Each structure stands twice: as structure tokens, then as C-alpha cells.
Amino acid sequence: MQMEKKDIRALSKDQLRDFFVANNDKAFRGNQVYEWLWSKGAHSFDDMTNVAKPTRAMLEDNFVINHIKVDTMQRSSDGTVKNAVRLHDGLVVESVLIPTETRTTACVSSQVGCSLDCNFCATARLKRMRNLEPGEIYDQVLAIDKESRLYYNHPLSNIVFMGMGEPLMNYNNVIKAIDMITSPEGLGMSPKRIMVSTSGIPKMIKKMADDDVKFKLAVSLHSAIDEIRAKIMPFSKNFPLKDLREALEYWYRKTKSKISFEYVVWKGINDDKASIDALVKFCKYVPCKVNLIEYNPIDDGEFQQASEESIMAYIKALENTGIVVKVRRSRGKDIDAACGQLANKEG
Numbered sequence: 471m472q473m474e475k476k477d478i479r480a481l482s483k484d485q486l487r488d489f490f491v492a493n494n495d496k497a498f499r500g501n502q503v504y505e506w507l508w509s510k511g512a513h514s515f516d517d518m519t520n521v522a523k524p525t526r527a528m529l530e531d532n533f534v535i536n537h538i539k540v541d542t543m544q545r546s547s548d549g550t551v552k553n554a555v556r557l558h559d560g561l562v563v564e565s566v567l568i569p570t571e572t573r574t575t576a577c578v579s580s581q582v583g584c585s586l587d588c589n590f591c592a593t594a595r596l597k598r599m600r601n602l603e604p605g606e607i608y609d610q611v612l613a614i615d616k617e618s619r620l621y622y623n624h625p626l627s628n629i630v631f632m633g634m635g636e637p638l639m640n641y642n643n644v645i646k647a648i649d650m651i652t653s654p655e656g657l658g659m660s661p662k663r664i665m666v667s668t669s670g671i672p673k674m675i676k677k678m679a680d681d682d683v684k685f686k687l688a689v690s691l692h693s694a695i696d697e698i699r700a701k702i703m704p705f706s707k708n709f710p711l712k713d714l715r716e717a718l719e720y721w722y723r724k725t726k727s728k729i730s731f732e733y734v735v736w737k738g739i740n741d742d743k744a745s746i747d748a749l750v751k752f753c754k755y756v757p758c759k760v761n762l763i764e765y766n767p768i769d770d771g772e773f774q775q776a777s778e779e780s781i782m783a784y785i786k787a788l789e790n791t792g793i794v795v796k797v798r799r800s801r802g803k804d805i806d807a808a809c810g811q812l813a814n815k816e817g
């Protein structure tokens with residue numbers, strides 16, 4: 471029986487160097503191949519032109535490169551680009567390039583489908599099929615960086631983990647991908663330009679703080695009242711706001727990094743005064759800012775964008791307390807690339 475070949479990108483640089491030594495070659499060959507795999511984004515061993523042909527053949531015999539393939543690329547009328555990304559096993563995830571005047575941001579996926587069950591989110595309906603490998607996350611960024619250079623004449627400036635999946639349910643692979651994205655041997659990007667957005671898993675937020683991560687943290691809050699939050703995000707019953715608050719205080723004590731709260735206001739769900747007061751109170755516990763996000767309805771009618779007046783009431787209450795608040799208008803709506811809309815409609 472033939473053994474399944476291993477993805478070479480699962481090997482660390484040291485492991486790759488050891489592999490060459492064990493195969494009677496020089497350790498530095500490992501460095502060369504590592505550079506091809508990560509900073510040069512090689513798709514095949516044949517791309518590695520400064521590696522001798524017999525060595526490439528030997529690699530081919532032992533390994534595969536499970537590179538992603540951008541199946542389809544759609545451009546929205548507002549310049550947003552959405553990639554449907556095919557993985558080596560045929561599954562599909564989506565990633566998005568969001569351009570503004572001053573920056574281009576990649577919104578990447580961390581899981582195929584999602585482990586969680588947010589009622590407003592199209593991805594939740596796919597359920598979790600599997601976690602993405604570090605290389606598959608890295609490749610999404612690389613593909614968007616190329617598109618940013620092609621369409622906007624500059625490299626990618628920011629990354630947000632707000633695509634499909636809950637990044638903290640695939641923690642180790644997300645961290646490995648970020649290590650490569652920020653490493654000089656990868657894309658050399660500053661961790662300050664990366665934001666990991668979680669639905670708020672207290673234990674994992676504390677773990678990130680203990681691991682001394684340098685990227686930024688966003689939390690999809692959507693309500694600061696347990697009962698309402700549980701209606702929006704049923705899994706949050708297991709993670710009461712009291713525990714979330716405590717984890718966020720811990721995060722700030724350790725990292726001194728402000729938290730962004732992502733917050734959608736829905737008609738009849740969280741557009742009342744009690745919800746506003748609860749958010750203002752919650753925001754006082756820890757240095758933070760609030761992003762009020764415009765909602766893009768998915769097929770059913772349960773969740774509808776709240777009125778402009780309700781959003782203004784939130785803004786006023788937050789600003790009166792000195793909390794920075796921004797309204798994020800949605801991008802890429804015409805291609806289903808907006809927040810909460812990623813669901814492989816093409817796949």
C-alpha cells in the first residue's frame with residue numbers, strides 16, 4: 471500500500487534541514503526550499519529553479535505541496551474582491567479583499583464552515599467541515615496580496631480573521647499562519663496590522679494573552695445582555711458575559727492592547743434602550759472601541775438591519791461616555807462578500 475505523502479509545509483525549517491541531512495544532502499538546502507515554500511509561495515517543486523533536478527525529484531517522491539487554488543474571483547462594483555478558494559481535498563472557502571482610500575485589507579477564513587451557530591451568519595449553516603491548515607490560511611493572504619498589488623498598486627496592508635470560521639477553535643494553525651505572515655521568511659508583515667476576531671471564548675482569550683501574541687483582538691459582541699446574546703449566538707450560553715468580561719480584563723492587563731467590539735444592531739432584537747445602556751456599561755470595564763457594523767440580511771427575515779435612528783442612539787450614548795465608535799458600512803454586498811455572507815454560494 472502506498473503511503474499518503476505528507477504536506478511539506480507541515481515541516482518546520484529545522485525539520486526540513488534535518489530531512490536533507492538524513493538524505494545525504496546539505497542542511498542549507500532546507501533553508502532554500504523553505505524560502506521557496508513560504509516567501510516565494512512555490513506551488514510545485516519544479517518552481518524551485520535553484521534546486522537541482524534530482525533533489526526536486528526526491529522531494530516529489532516524498533512530499534506534496536497542498537497549495538490552494540483560486541477557483542473564481544469576483545469583483546464588486548465598490549472594488550471589493552472575493553475569492554472562492556479550492557483546497558486540495560476539493561472543499562471551498564472564501565476570502566475577501568477590501569480596499570479603502572488608504573489601505574487594502576484581507577478578510578480570511580480559518581475553518582471550512584464554522585463550529586459555532588450564530589443565527590445571523592450564512593457560514594453557520596455550513597457547519598464545520600474541517601480546520602484550515604496554516605499553509606491554507608497563509609495562501610489566502612498571499613493570493614490577496616497579489617490582487618492588491620495588481621488592482622491597487624500596493625501590497626496588502628491589513629489582515630482580519632473575520633471570514634469563515636471561529637479562529638480560536640483552530641488556534642494552533644491560526645497562530646502558525648500568523649507566525650509565517652509576520653516572519654521575515656514569510657511576508658514580514660507587522661502583527662499590529664493583523665486582527666483576530668472571535669465570537670468570545672473566554673478560555674482562549676486568556677490563552678492568547680498568556681502566549682503574548684502581538685496582533686489585535688476583536689470580539690463579536692452584538693449584545694451585552696446574556697439572554698439577548700444567547701438568541702443571537704446560541705453557543706454563548708456556555709460563555710456568560712461575566713466570564714467574557716473577566717477574560718477581556720485579563721487580556722488588557724497582559725497585552726495593554728485595546729479591544730474592538732464588533733456590534734450589529736438589529737431591528738427588534740437589540741435596538742432598545744436597555745441594550746444601549748448595557749453596551750455602554752460593558753465598555754467601561756476595559757479599554758475598547760466599538761464598530762457598529764451594517765448588517766447584510768441573509769435569506770430569511772429574522773434579522774433585519776435596525777433604523778438609522780437606533781444606530782444614532784447607540785453612537786450618541788457611546789460618545790457621551792467617551793467611547794470611540796465607528797460605523798462600518800458594508801462592502802461587497804453585490805457579490806455576497808459582506809460580513810456574515812460568506813457561504814460558498816458558488817461552491
Ligand code: SF4
Binds near residue numbers: 585587594635669
Ligand atoms: S459569525 Fe463567525 S463565529 Fe459566528 S457562525 Fe459565523 S463564522 Fe462562525
